[in-house]
Amino acid sequence: MKDLGLVSEVFDSKSIKKLKGKAGIGHVNYTKKITSRDYAQPHVVSTSVGEIALCHNSAIINVEDLKRDLRIKGHVFLKGSEGEVMAYLIADEMERFHDILKAIKAMMRKLVGPYCIAIVHEGRVFGIRDPYGVRPFCIGELTNGFAVVSESVGLDVLDAKLLRDVIPGEVVELTENGVESHQMMNRKNKALCFFEYIYIARTDSKIDDRFVYEVRQRLGARCGKENPVDAELVIPVPDSGRSHAYGLAGETKIPLVEGLIKNRYVYRTFIMPEQRTRDISVREKINPIVNIIRGKKVVLVDDSIVRGTTMRRIVQAVRSAGAKEVHVRIGSPPLIAPCYLGVDLKTRDQLMAPGKTVEEIGESLTADSVGYISIDGAVDAIDKPKADLCMGCVTGKYPVNVPFESHRFQKSLDQYKEENEG
Ligand code: SF4
Known part of the structure; x- marks a missing residue:
């Protein structure tokens, strides 16, 4: 269920009661201008391996390249959103591996840029954080289950306990018995957005063990x-x-x-x-x-x-x-x-x-x-060590190579891929 408007305009107690099931994902858009509900999240994409429901906070730098590759493989985009690209990448890899975790890992290797993703596929719920850890993403424990959220305050309102941050490059699966961790990618240096501490995060949040x-x-x-x-x-x-x-x-x-x-x-x-x-x-x-x-x-x-x-x-x-x-x-x-x-x-x-x-x-x-x-x-x-922060907007040096910006400290896409093998 999704629509344009404030959360309180889209949901009421009656509509919430209609949402049945033991697992779910949700998304509130903050800055991006959205003119049609079709672009609102979560996205539910029908693929050859069933429906994948997905919501994300991301800025995929190579999204156009990925779209072109997927089109060549025969995928038809309805909206061309980053969420659709991610779902098709997973579907594509599922045909190869027949294993959702391997498919997620293959997708992560292809995405360049920050992302935090929540996925539901056949009743299983996954949280995924990019190997740079640009955006915060953390895990909490509720009285009857677990949650991954993009800011710790999301757990506070659920009266949930903050367990820890999702590690950059990690995929967590939320199960009835606990949180299963799969470290898919390892980078020596991370690139947490320093502007989260300055402005973006809510003042009552906690990121990487630091109270904002x-x-x-x-x-x-x-x-x-x-x-x-x-x-x-x-x-x-x-x-x-x-x-x-x-x-x-x-x-x-x-x-x-x-x-x-x-x-x-x-x-x-x-x-x-x-x-x-x-x-x-x-x-x-x-x-x-x-x-x-x-x-x-x-x-x-x-x-x-x-x-x-x-x-x-x-x-x-x-x-x-x-x-x-x-x-x-x-x-x-x-x-x-x-x-x-x-x-x-x-x-x-x-x-x-x-x-x-x-x-x-x-x-x-x-x-x-x-x-x-x-x-x-x-x-x-x-x-935090300077090498583990993104400070691109105050230095002009970004953790990955980005279009229209060239700087001697930037990494090329090849360097990025090389470093993230494994
Ligand atoms: S460029 Fe600035 S705002 Fe953007 S991710 Fe880096 S630190 Fe954050």
């Missing part, structure tokens, strides 16, 4: 240390900058106040398509509390700056509210390159920072000063 809230506090503290400022108030940009702001205020001993109030009935601007819609929305979205701000030197703290539209408007609003000085501190290094690995930052012209100095960014934001955390500072705050 605590990481964000450390990011803010480090940013404060690296970019000292003479100010009287730290003001978080709600809600994205709050945990970073707590960290920065703790480090700098500048008092934190909630000087900006968010209108909770407006959607996030990040996912709105039109620049005009974004401009209007930002004005309506956040309102300064004048009597807190008037006459003060303030530091605004946010997690990141994408286009700069929101931050510029906020700086101007805080100035109009009578602030003496407005400084900006950001808990991420400048975003200078697109993301090809699943985050909706497709081109450099969608970003504010490429080609600009920090001073120029400050001028553009009309702020008295701007300070970003350094790349090494962010790595320290996340507390």
